[in-house]
Amino acid sequence: xxxxxxxxxxxxxxxxxxxxxxxxxxxxxxxxxxxxxxxxxxxxxxxxxxxxxxxxxxxxxxxxxxxxxxxxxxxxxxxxxxxxxxxxxxxxxxxxxxxxxxxxxxxxxxxxxxxxxxxxxxxxxxxxxxxxxxxxxxxxxxxxxxxxxxxxxxxxxxxxxxxxxxxxxxxxxxxxxxxxxxxxxxxxxxxxxxxxxxxxxxxxxxxxxxxxxxxxxxxxxxxxxxxxxxxxxxxxxxxxxxxxxxxxxxxxxxxxxxxxxxxxxxxxxxxxxxxxxxxxxxxxxxxxxxxxxxxxxxxxxxxxxx
Amino acid sequence: xxxxxxxxxxxxxxxxxxxxxxxxxxxxxxxxxxxxxxxxxxxxxxxxxxxxxxxxxxxxxxxxxxxxxxxxxxxxxxxxxxxxxxxxxxxxxxxxxxxxxxxxxxxxxxxxxxxxxxxxxxxxxxxxxxxxxxxxxxxxxxxxxxxxxxxxxxxxxxxxxxxxxxxxxxxxxxxxxxxxxxxxxxxxxxxxxxxxxxxxxxxxxxxxxxxxxxxxxxxxxxxxxxxxxxxxxxxxxxxxxxxxxxxxxxxxxxxxxxxxxxxxxxxxxxxxxxxxxxxxxxxxxxxxxxxxxxxxxxxxxxxxxxxxxxxxxxxxxxxxxxxxxxxxxxxxxxxxxxxxxxxxxxxxxxxxxxxxxxxxxxxxxxxxxxxxxxxxxxxxxxxxxxxxxxxxxxxxxxxxxxxxxxxxxxxxxxxxxxxxxxxxxxxxxxxxxxxxxxxxx
Ligand SMILES: Nc1ncnc2c1ncn2[C@@H]1O[C@H](COP(=O)(O)OP(=O)(O)O)[C@@H](O)[C@H]1O
Ligand SMILES: [Mg+2]
Numbered sequence: 001x002x003x004x005x006x007x008x009x010x011x012x013x014x015x016x017x018x019x020x021x022x023x024x025x026x027x028x029x030x031x032x033x034x035x036x037x038x039x040x041x042x043x044x045x046x047x048x049x050x051x052x053x054x055x056x057x058x059x060x061x062x063x064x065x066x067x068x069x070x071x072x073x074x075x076x077x078x079x080x081x082x083x084x085x086x087x088x089x090x091x092x093x094x095x096x097x098x099x100x101x102x103x104x105x106x107x108x109x110x111x112x113x114x115x116x117x118x119x120x121x122x123x124x125x126x127x128x129x130x131x132x133x134x135x136x137x138x139x140x141x142x143x144x145x146x147x148x149x150x151x152x153x154x155x156x157x158x159x160x161x162x163x164x165x166x167x168x169x170x171x172x173x174x175x176x177x178x179x180x181x182x183x184x185x186x187x188x189x190x191x192x193x194x195x196x197x198x199x200x201x202x203x204x205x206x207x208x209x210x211x212x213x214x215x216x217x218x219x220x221x222x223x224x225x226x227x228x229x230x231x232x233x234x235x236x237x238x239x240x241x242x243x244x245x246x247x248x249x250x251x252x253x254x255x256x257x258x259x260x261x262x263x264x265x266x267x268x269x270x271x272x273x274x275x276x277x278x279x280x281x282x283x284x285x286x287x288x289x290x291x292x293x294x295x296x297x298x299x300x301x302x303x304x305x306x
Numbered sequence: 307x308x309x310x311x312x313x314x315x316x317x318x319x320x321x322x323x324x325x326x327x328x329x330x331x332x333x334x335x336x337x338x339x340x341x342x343x344x345x346x347x348x349x350x351x352x353x354x355x356x357x358x359x360x361x362x363x364x365x366x367x368x369x370x371x372x373x374x375x376x377x378x379x380x381x382x383x384x385x386x387x388x389x390x391x392x393x394x395x396x397x398x399x400x401x402x403x404x405x406x407x408x409x410x411x412x413x414x415x416x417x418x419x420x421x422x423x424x425x426x427x428x429x430x431x432x433x434x435x436x437x438x439x440x441x442x443x444x445x446x447x448x449x450x451x452x453x454x455x456x457x458x459x460x461x462x463x464x465x466x467x468x469x470x471x472x473x474x475x476x477x478x479x480x481x482x483x484x485x486x487x488x489x490x491x492x493x494x495x496x497x498x499x500x501x502x503x504x505x506x507x508x509x510x511x512x513x514x515x516x517x518x519x520x521x522x523x524x525x526x527x528x529x530x531x532x533x534x535x536x537x538x539x540x541x542x543x544x545x546x547x548x549x550x551x552x553x554x555x556x557x558x559x560x561x562x563x564x565x566x567x568x569x570x571x572x573x574x575x576x577x578x579x580x581x582x583x584x585x586x587x588x589x590x591x592x593x594x595x596x597x598x599x600x601x602x603x604x605x606x607x608x609x610x611x612x613x614x615x616x617x618x619x620x621x622x623x624x625x626x627x628x629x630x631x632x633x634x635x636x637x638x639x640x641x642x643x644x645x646x647x648x649x650x651x652x653x654x655x656x657x658x659x660x661x662x663x664x665x666x667x668x669x670x671x672x673x674x675x676x677x678x679x680x681x682x683x684x685x686x687x688x689x690x691x692x693x694x695x696x697x698x699x700x701x702x703x704x705x706x707x708x709x710x711x712x713x714x715x716x717x718x719x720x721x722x723x724x725x726x727x728x729x730x731x732x733x734x735x736x737x738x739x740x741x742x743x744x745x746x747x
Contacts, residue, residue: 048588070590078588084581088323097319100312101589145585 001026001184002153006056007046016042017053018208024153024186029179031199032188033292035304039208040188041081044157047186048078060153074102077151081158081188083138087131091122091141094130095148102149109148116144121170136167143171153184160194172198192292192304204296211299219295228294229259229271232284243278247271309591313599314606317570321607327569331611335562336618342558342680343551343623359449360405360417361385365424369432369467373420373456382452386414402435409437416449551623556706557679559615560699561670563608563645568666570604571649575659597741604649608642625710633709633716636723641702644726647733648698654740673697678704701725 002024009017016039024030034040045051047058049065049072058065065072085094095113099105104112117123120140130138143159156175160168175198179185189195195202196216203213212219220226231237233256241250241257248261265271268287275285296304321327363374377385388397389404400408405417419435436450473482574596577583587593616634619625627634649666656662674680676690677699683691694700705722708714 050584050588068592070592073588073590078585080581080585080588082581084585086320086582087580089319093319093323097312097316098585098589100315101309101586101591103308 001061002047002186003059004043004047004056005058007043007053007058008055009042009046009051009053015208017046020056020205020208020210022203022210022213024184026184027179027182029175029185029187029198029200031195031202032186032205033190033192033195033202033296033304034188034205035190035302038190038205040190040205041157042208043205044078044081044155044186044188047155048076049073074149075152077146077149077154079143079146079154079156079159081161083142085130085138085141085145088129090127090129091117091133091144092126094141095145098145099148104148112148112150116147119147119174120144134164134167136163136170139163139167140170143174147178151183153186154178156185156187158188158190160189160191190304192296196292202292204292204299206296206300212295216292219292220290223290223294223298225260226290227287228290229261230256230286230288231259231275231280232256232286234284237280237284240279244275244280247274309595310599310602313586313591313595314603317573317599317603320573321570327566330569331562331566331607332614335558335611335615338558338562339551339555339615339619340622342554343619357382357449357452358384358386358414360400360408360414361387362400362402362405362417362419363387363424364402364422365420366422367425369425370420373432376456377418377453380452380456383449383456406437409439412439415439418453551619552625552710553682553707555615555619555623555625556703556710557674557699559612559706560641560645560677560702561674561679562615563611563641564648564666564670564673564699566611567604567608567642567645568649568652568662568670570607571600571646571653572656572659572662572666574600574653575662579659593741597738600653601646601650604646605639605642608645609638612638612642627710630709630713633714633719634706636716637702637705637709637719640723640726640730641698641705644698644702644730644733647730647737650737651733654737673699676700677702698726698729701729 002022004020004022004024007017007020008015018039020039020043022030032040032043042051046053047065049058049067049069052067060072060075063069063072086097089097092113095116096109099109099112113126114123117126120143122137122140122144125133125137130141133141139159139162143156146154154175159171159175163171172194175185175187187194187198199216201213201215202219203210204219205211212222231241233252233254237257244250244259247265248259251258251260259271261271265274272282272285276282293304296302361374361377363370374385377383386400388399389408390397400417402419402421405419408414409417416436416438419437421433421435424433436453438449470482473485477485574583577586583596586596616625616627616638620627648669652662652666652669656665676686676694677683677697678694679699683694683700686694701722705719705726708719708722712718
């Protein structure tokens with residue numbers, strides 16, 4: 001339903017989007033994962049028709065989006081990355097203003113406002129000024145505004161930045177439910193946990209390029225090693241880590257060492273026995289499934305976080 | 307179209323929720339109109355305060371007494387004649403030296419002294435002494451003006467005496483008597499005055515009769531009144547209840563119009579900052595919708611603001627806005643449009659709200675000072691009066707004065723309207739080009 005075809009967009013010398021193509025099907029919860037500055041917001045801006053790409057085109061149900069074709073945007077609910085609300089006005093006034101732009105009025109608008117306020121669980125704060133809300137509450141209103149006109153596609157640009165865990169979970173749950181009722185969702189984030197938890201399919205973007213896409217399983221399967229071994233960093237393990245150099249490649253992180261074992265230790269039992277022999281107790285060792293973080297590291301040689 | 311309507315409604319809601327903006331648009335100008343209206347003479351907000359000055363009357367002349375009694379009833383001056391010396395129980399009359407001392411030490415702004423030789427029986431001129439502190443030069447000028455006005459109204463009464471004395475000095479008693487006899491015949495014939503009483507009055511050489519013969523019905527009053535007419539009447543703004551406020555309401559209204567409209571237009575920057583502008587543009591709103599809505603909203607706000615201020619001055623200061631209401635409305639609308647074009651120029655040529663505020667503040671203050679918002683431009687040197695014509699403030703303020711003060715017809719403000727429209731078209735064209743080049747959003 002949403003087709004992104006060979007989009008290129010640059011700002012001066014920076015190529016923010018470099019020949020990007022994506023196909024998002026109806027009812028999908030599609031994730032766009034990438035570090036800061038990867039080009040996620042620029043892509044969303046192009047999809048909504050706020051920015052004009054130099055090359056390529058975006059279409060919804062076969063209709064091409066342009067800066068001029070504003071009516072097509074009625075199909076899209078856009079949740080900006082930054083809180084975009086009239087801070088001096090109440091939540092209700094905000095919803096009323098933005099609702100009126102989508103030609104909602106009277107009872108229809110009131111019903112819609114009540115509905116979305118319940119959805120974001122802020123019905124009791126309707127009359128309060130947005131500026132008095134917490135970061136998480138602002139985020140939820142920011143989202144509520146985009147749902148007023150019952151869009152088919154929801155574009156969420158990092159909707160959980162600066163949000164307390166409670167609001168974050170509320171947002172997750174909300175989006176999950178919306179997706180279940182048939183809404184197509186495009187969700188950008190730089191948190192791989194969010195992408196893993198929410199998205200049925202995802203694309204990884206870096207430096208304006210899509211470097212991988214598929215389901216979570218597809219992406220993990222790109223890795224040679226589907227599991228990683230982490231050794232907790234303690235005063236004790238620090239002394240013994242040198243002794244297991246021959247087991248494979250050891251990388252040092254803030255709180256743990258990551259061990260990528262060579263063929264000889266493919267079986268976990270062998271790994272654990274060897275570590276025990278070298279004096280590294282099992283309680284410091286953890287085997288975990290590879291994550292999108294590992295996929296990103298594998299593809300770019302960098303961590304998602306920096 | 308619907309979008310523009312909804313955006314205008316949005317701007318109105320935002321305005322009403324912005325208390326400082328409402329205050330600056332309506333309440334502050336009302337206060338200033340009240341204050342300045344009273345300074346330049348008005349009656350709203352209680353009786354006007356009088357300026358105290360010392361009066362020392364050393365003369366025995368009746369003329370001096372006449373003038374003193376007239377000064378006593380002055381509306382703008384209060385005559386202080388006595389003071390309480392240190393360690394004394396009763397206050398005593400000022401003498402010239404004490405009066406001078408009071409002025410010198412700043413206890414009082416000015417002193418008038420009518421000395422003993424104020425109007426000697428042989429002299430033909432009045433001798434006043436006026437003492438003032440140059441530090442209060444402006445106030446002194448006002449006091450002197452008020453004094454002159456008071457004294458001038460007495461001239462018809464003093465004039466015949468002075469004339470007679472001059473005549474005696476120049477042509478001698480006999481010739482003078484003959485002259486007056488001929489004169490009285492002529493006057494009786496043409497002005498219908500009783501010849502005997504007229505003659506009696508005319509030939510009196512001393513001035514003691516000024517009070518005894520009732521001045522208004524006396525012959526010479528009739529005579530002088532018939533020949534010399536002192537029209538103390540204002541020739542312009544005849545039926546104006548409150549000239550001071552009438553003058554200041556237009557000026558202050560225009561200045562605050564510029565402020566409020568610039569605020570309205572530069573709220574674009576705020577909306578850009580808030581992200582709400584982008585959000586609207588990501589909905590079904592186009593950039594043209596945004597611009598149109600700002601134009602319409604700002605013009606509306608300006609018209610409403612001006613109307614509220616005029617209605618305020620009607621309600622509290624009896625300014626007559628209704629007898630020339632149609633013309634007033636035309637000027638209100640044209641002024642609002644011109645102010646909007648100014649605000650759009652600022653918006654399209656600056657990049658941030660701070661820049662816009664700084665630049666507009668500076669320009670509005672200069673335009674207001676120069677264009678006559680604060681004081682009549684007649685107070686300014688000629689070159690500044692010429693410069694005033696480059697400001698849209700000048701053309702608006704003058705137009706308001708024309709319709710409110712002179713009650714002028716629309717034709718009297720054609721030039722003003724045309725000049726304001728030219729400003730509007732030029733500035734709007736320029737800023738539209740800037741907007742089109744996408745510098746602001
Ligand atoms: N308006 C702009 N002008 C110049 N450069 C921009 C602009 N918007 C984004 N960029 C640049 O484009 C790149 C992608 O930015 P963005 O899409 O915001 O990344 P993300 O949302 O993934 O963090 C960055 O290098 C950013 O600096
Ligand atoms: Mg972003």
